[in-house]
Amino acid sequence: MxxxxxxxxxxxxxxxxxxxxxxxxxxxxxxxxxxxxxxxxxxxxxxxxxxxxxxxxxxxxxxxxxxxxxxxxxxxxxxxxxxxxxxxxxxxxxxxxxxxxxxxxxxxxxxxxxxxxxxxxxxxxxxxxxxxxxxxxxxxxxxxxxxxxxxxxxxxxxxxxxxxxxxxxxxxxxxxxxxxxxxxxxxxxxxxxxxxxxxxxxxxxTRALEIGRATEGAADPLGALRDRLGAVRLITGKLTDVDRRTTGGFVRGAATIEGAGDERGRRLTVELQNENLVAVEDGAVRAMVPDLITIVDTETAAAVQTESLRYGQRVSVLAWPCDPLWRTPKGLETAGPRAFGYDLDYVPVEELTAHG
Amino acid sequence: MxxxxxxxxxxxxxxxxxxxxxxxxxxxxxxxxxxxxxxxxxxxxxxxxxxxxxxxxxxxxxxxxxxxxxxxxxxxxxxxxxxxxxxxxxxxxxxxxxxxxxxxxxxxxxxxxxxxxxxxxxxxxxxxxxxxxxxxxxxxxxxxxxxxxxxxxxxxxxxxxxxxxxxxxxxxxxxxxxxxxxxxxxxxxxxxxxxxxxxxxxxxxTRALEIGRATEGAADPLGALRDRLGAVRLITGKLTDVDRRTTGGFVRGAATIEGAGDERGRRLTVELQNENLVAVEDGAVRAMVPDLITIVDTETAAAVQTESLRYGQRVSVLAWPCDPLWRTPKGLETAGPRAFGYDLDYVPVEELTAHG
The missing domain is CATH 3.40.1610.10 (CV3147-like domain)
Structure with a gap:
């Protein structure tokens, strides 16, 4: 093709x-x-x-x-x-x-x-x-x-x-x-x-094309995207805090989402270094690198990239498993949480969210 | 050879x-x-x-x-x-x-x-x-x-x-x-x-070897070196101030020499960026890059490199003409005083010291 x-x-x-x-x-x-x-x-x-x-x-x-x-x-x-x-x-x-x-x-x-x-x-x-x-x-x-x-x-x-x-x-x-x-x-x-x-x-x-097409004309874009990715939805709510600095060629920071509707009172923080690295709620990690964590617009399910994060946005956070290569010892050594300075043992997102 | x-x-x-x-x-x-x-x-x-x-x-x-x-x-x-x-x-x-x-x-x-x-x-x-x-x-x-x-x-x-x-x-x-x-x-x-x-x-x-040999066994090393270089002696005295910082791969700073003996009361400042760039006395430039300015030990006529400058050293400052290539327009554009941020028109050391 x-x-x-x-x-x-x-x-x-x-x-x-x-x-x-x-x-x-x-x-x-x-x-x-x-x-x-x-x-x-x-x-x-x-x-x-x-x-x-x-x-x-x-x-x-x-x-x-x-x-x-x-x-x-x-x-x-x-x-x-x-x-x-x-x-x-x-x-x-x-x-x-x-x-x-x-x-x-x-x-x-x-x-x-x-x-x-x-x-x-x-x-x-x-x-x-x-x-x-x-x-x-x-x-x-x-x-x-x-x-x-x-x-x-x-x-x-x-x-x-x-x-x-x-x-x-x-x-x-x-x-x-x-x-x-x-x-x-x-x-x-x-x-x-x-x-x-x-x-x-x-x-x-091909996979990126399929993901992009999953939300085209969908009645429930967020649900369609979640299904295509095999993702879990960590929270749906409003962006209430965005901290972002550019230093030495990197963007570093954190975004905080407060739950809305049924999820009012919950609060999830996504820490990032160019990419989203760790999602934390009430001191508990809900997903971590190298698994994927993406903040999307709740209505359209379009990704919100780090540079577009703005106070007040209505967003949802999805998390899903990385390629198996990243879960090998060499993969985790290269791009696991410790490679980014987190003192965390890697736990797959499926396990974290099953027990969360 | x-x-x-x-x-x-x-x-x-x-x-x-x-x-x-x-x-x-x-x-x-x-x-x-x-x-x-x-x-x-x-x-x-x-x-x-x-x-x-x-x-x-x-x-x-x-x-x-x-x-x-x-x-x-x-x-x-x-x-x-x-x-x-x-x-x-x-x-x-x-x-x-x-x-x-x-x-x-x-x-x-x-x-x-x-x-x-x-x-x-x-x-x-x-x-x-x-x-x-x-x-x-x-x-x-x-x-x-x-x-x-x-x-x-x-x-x-x-x-x-x-x-x-x-x-x-x-x-x-x-x-x-x-x-x-x-x-x-x-x-x-x-x-x-x-x-x-x-x-x-x-x-x-060959020239470096000859310069190095000029002081070997000489009764007056400083005079022998000056003659070999075709240099003028700008001052003989004591190092009274050394300001030196390493930033971004460069050493920048200045050294001040106060005259001794007949030259008591004079004060020469040598500004440097790794190399000595400009020698100033009473607000008047006595020598400037790309001409050569070297601080030497008064007794031995050995060069005192930037990293070895110390308060109290007995030193002399010599200055002499650079290779003619550096005095061409392209040479001065590349390594003249303005290339180092000095708002100075280049004047050859022979002229500066003839009138000083």
Whole structure:
């Protein structure tokens, strides 16, 4: 199949839901995708099994604070510069590109990047959601060496990092990102299709499209979305407190929702670092990273991204299980609660909400 | 000729004088040079005319705050990693290495790097002195595109920057340097010998050796040094105030010297950013960057580097003309007083001191 302009709204809605508040404003990626499809045509969506084993797959993402992600509109030849560097280093051009992060703008914008480069988009990503740090990708969890990062910024600089490990990859990429104006396009790993097997999360572009379509024309959008995700609803109410700071390339903060209707008197706090990380009620954790926690508009079931949180919004909070890869010991070490500084042992959302 | 262990003390003294207070502690470079010569043998010193036109010359320097430069001792295979990256990008290994900056540790340490790599050292550098920023090199002034920087840090990360210009080169390299622990080895430009003609300052390793030897056994070391440099002595006295802060990878501050003997009652202030930039007396500038200003011990005529400035030291301040390249319009734009934030039109030190 191919992705054309009519698919972009649903893809964007789905990616916003999977973004758990972060991953950049999907409107940025949508605008870029629509413009690129109009200019270069629709984008073939391919499965990993369709590619020869030595085909080069380039996982791409925008890196930087979501609140400045809209700058991405101004610089448009970043994908070409990354592709040139790939060809210079590997002696052949990319066969396909992949979203590093299906959640948020980084799930939609790759349609634009693929269109510009004239290559297919792989139906897969490196997270199945959004995460704030460079090393929090399935390739890292699968044990592939984090030995190459290529960054291209808005003004035209290209930086290639050969880090000794994923943590240095994050540290150096973040420093370059901040120096380059808090936003850059990044290829994190360059993979052969053979190496990608078992090291990427397959089918996630299709899944984002399905999530986005679940609420189209639904009588009960929130219920339809919850069913499609297999999610639990943690609370429905009103946003009464939003604390949000941008520091060192990250947005950090917390949002508090007070229950309405039958749920009056309840109070849920969602703590975030670009993405929503932990939901707490009465001192008890109701869901935690790497499981997904998304704040949605109660009426439309559209995701409310971190940068759009506003006092008084009528919202619901949904939580659902992450990809099984993140529940392995290496997955939890990489992106479990302790990776974000929480002194918490991971408990799956199904268990937390069954006993809550 | 070759550089052997017996040359290192004189080379280090000369490089410290040319460092104008900065360029890193020469003891670091000296120690590395002596150890490498003992392990790998003496280092041939070649002239540019000795190299074939397509020979690759790699200008190297340590980048970072001088006060943490001693960390360089712990990481020793940075040169090999830079050379590997050069070979990966150019398809052939370096034919020679060059000091990017003859002043300070970066004038001596290249002996160690050349010894480790088993290649000659070019009798030239990119400054004829020391400067604090990456783009302040003769190659930039000569109009060579600042299109490649390779950095290797202590832990083993390698970062390649393809900047759009020299200012972005500085901005990105500095960010990587700070993230990597405030010190890294850097190749700024990779040149063919053909391209290096007219774009490097030749003979400066030999000049540093001659400067270092000028004071050896001299009855009047300060006079001997002044004559060898063609310098004027701005003041002789006592260090009465030292203000020094390390911020963002730079040491900034000022040193005040009060005159002694016949010069009692005079007071000279030297302002610095890693290197000494401007000497001011009674509100009048007596010497300014890119001319060279060095504080020396009055008795031994040894340079006093920025990190060694101490209250009460008996010192003299010498100033002398920079290489003519720095007095061109592009040279002054790159490293003249305004490049360091001073609202001053450049006046050569000969004129300032003739009228002072």
């Amino acid at each position: 191919s992705i054309d302009e009519s698919d972009i709204p649903a893809l964007a809605r789905g990616c916003a839901i999977l973004g758990t508040g972060g991953g950049g404003d999907v409107r940025t990626g949508s605008l870029a995708a629509v413009r690129a499809i109009r200019a270069y045509g629709e984008v073939p969506l391919v499965e990993l099994a369709d590619l020869p084993g030595d085909a080069l797959v380039v996982p791409l993402s925008g890196i930087g604070a979501p609140t400045v992600g809209h700058e991405m509109i101004h610089g448009e030849d970043e994908p070409e510069r990354v592709a040139e560097e790939v060809e210079r280093l590997f002696g052949r051009p990319p066969s396909a590109i992949m979203s590093s992060e299906i959640g948020g703008s980084n799930g939609v914008a790759p349609v634009a990047w693929a269109a510009r480069l004239g290559v297919p988009l792989l139906d897969a990503d490196g997270m199945g959601r959004a995460f704030p740090e460079v090393q929090m990708v399935s390739m890292y969890v699968a044990g592939l060496p984090a030995d190459l990062v290529i960054m291209s910024d808005i003004v035209g600089n290209v930086v290639t990092i050969r880090p000794i490990d994923g943590l240095w990859s994050e540290r150096l990429a973040r420093a370059v990102c901040v120096a380059a104006g808090s936003h850059a396009l990044m290829a994190d790993y360059v993979l052969t299709a053979g190496a990608a097997r078992g090291a990427v999360i397959e089918g996630t572009v | 070759s550089i052997d262990e017996s040359d290192i003390p004189a080379l280090a003294r000369g490089c410290a004088i040319l460092g104008t207070g900065g360029g890193g502690d020469v003891r670091t470079g000296s120690l590395a040079a002596v150890r490498a010569i003992r392990a790998y043998g003496e280092v041939p010193l070649v002239e540019l005319a000795d190299l074939p036109g397509d020979a690759l010359v790699v200008p190297l320097s340590g980048i970072g705050a001088p006060t943490v430069g001693h960390e360089m001792i712990h990481g020793e295979d940075e040169p090999e990693r830079v050379a590997e990256e050069v070979e990966r990008l150019f398809g052939r290994p370096p034919s020679a290495i060059m000091s990017s900056e003859i002043g300070g540790s970066n004038g001596v340490a290249p002996v160690a790097w050349a010894a480790r790599l088993g290649v000659p050292l070019l009798d030239a550098d990119g400054m004829g002195r020391a400067f604090p920023e990456v783009q302040m090199v003769s190659m930039y002034v000569a109009g060579l595109p600042a299109d490649l920087v390779i950095m290797s840090d202590i832990v083993g990360n390698v970062v390649t920057i393809r900047p759009i210009d020299g200012l972005w080169s500085e901005r990105l390299a500095r960010a990587v340097c700070v993230a990597a622990g405030s010190h890294a080895l850097m190749a700024d430009y990779v040149l063919t010998a053909g391209a290096a003609r007219g774009a490097v300052i030749e003979g400066t390793v």
